[in-house]
Amino acid sequence: MFKRIFFTVSLSLSLAVTAVAQDSPLELFHKDVDVVLRLAEPDKTTENIVALVNGAQPGFGEIARGAILENLGKAISNPTLTGADQSRDWHVGIFTNGQDEPSVVFAIPTVEADDFVSALGDGFDSSVHGKYVLYTDKGTVPDVPEAANSLAKEMSEKTKAAFDMGEISLHVNSKHLVNSYRDELSTAYDQVLEGLNQIRFAMPQDSGINIGPIIELYGTLAEHLFQSVRDSKSLTIAVSLGAKGVRIEEYTEFTKASKTAKLLTAHPTAGMADLVKLPKDAVAYYGLSGGLEESIKWSMDLTAGMSQDADVRENLQKVFSDLDEVEFGVMVGSIAIGNSADGLFQVAGIADVKPMDKFKSYMRNSIGAMKELKMPGMTQTSEIAEDAETYGDYKADVVTIKQEFDEDSPQAEMQSRMQKVLFGSNGMQSRVIYMEDRYLTVMGGGPEATKSAVAGLSSSSNTQIEKPREILMKEANFIGLLDLPGGVAAGLKAASEMDEFPLPVDAQMVDNLNLTPSFIGLGIAIEEDAIRCRTDIPMEQIQGISKLAILFIGMQNRL
Structure with missing residues (x-):
């Protein structure tokens, strides 16, 4: 009897599995x-x-x-x-x-x-x-x-799971596409390199800019991009739609042990815990983990290489060599909309770095090495006042970067006015505070913004970003949060008070929109032989964008 029951159940399960597979x-x-x-x-x-x-x-x-x-x-x-x-x-x-x-x-x-x-x-x-x-x-x-x-x-199980998400899904079999169009892909790569070489030779010798490092930068980027395409197995995108908004899940899988897969393993993810310590009135937040050391060294080498002055290049290269002994961890930052007096953009950042004495030496020496940089149509000067200000238990360096535009340039006056609007009358002024294993930098907003940022270091919550942050992956290589309607609205209010921007809108009109603070969220995480990207667009963001569109239509009618 038990054998008969066991046989019946086994046969039923077998038929059920077969039916599901065929269906x-x-x-x-x-x-x-x-x-x-x-x-x-x-x-x-x-x-x-x-x-x-x-x-x-x-x-x-x-x-x-x-x-x-x-x-x-x-x-x-x-x-x-x-x-x-x-x-x-x-x-x-x-x-x-x-x-x-x-x-x-x-x-x-x-x-x-x-x-x-x-x-x-x-x-x-x-x-x-x-x-x-x-x-x-x-x-x-x-x-x-x-x-x-x-x-x-x-399909791998993770790819299937991504494909089954949401209401609309797209799966691209990139492995087969690359094999089918290998010759076309190779031709496209050669055309990109040829185009970059043409730019190199077309640049006037007396332009004041050494174009070589820029060409090398784009050449390296093109190489990595085409290599990642060749190494990819599939790209899967799933879109979820509903009353709460839109969510997009992207999953790109690479061939195991490929160059791209090996490169990805060198970039660890992190929880970005310091995001909640950033200023609470920002319209954008970001966090980065992995690859920071290479990116910073890369950008510094590019800055040094672009100068036509051999002495300047040599001095900068000596300073940048200090970074060889510096290890970077997680970096988080925020962007707020300020005012015409202190600059429209106010940026705060917290970064893990060690050893701090080596990094501090690099930062201070690099300002000295870039004391004066001449570029086409512009001269940039940099100054540093070490330990010039005190915020609680911390001393802050004050770094001031100013740009003077050649009077002969037809755009000189407009460029000067724009710089003042964006960064304030003191130029691009930053305050840098060095702690035991991390540093805080605040650009714009003056001492008050720095004081607020220092106070946030002891905070453990930022309620406006907690929910959108939770929707994204817990561990990530990049986290981005953007209040797009809020940022545009803040920019309109600030611009309406400036004589440089005669807009047919005032602060009250913007306030009447009654925008609800919210954030578009973007998370990118490197997994084993894959990259996952998650985007969340809450309904409040969609509603805010819709309200702004109506406002812009009204503004256009009043022009």
């Missing part, structure tokens, strides 16, 4: 398919889009519903949706076919396959597989592959 649309596509689109449960997706549109502009959701219902059937060549099952996911595969025209193969679930096939009409080749109909209007429908050669088998 999976990814089993129907060969692993060489180049692109696959997924529309999750069209009936529910439609309602989510309606909720999203209504949230942004109340009442417009029904217009969106009508447009979706009108075009959904047309998109799959079944205008009346006869026999189509809208309660299950729809898939579309694209085969690029080299130089020939791409072929598109639909995999649509049905409630009645025969009715669906009849509704397609002439000109389509189709085949029925369980509850799914595969069809195309270009040639014949590809044979369903064996399980070992299917896309479902080719």
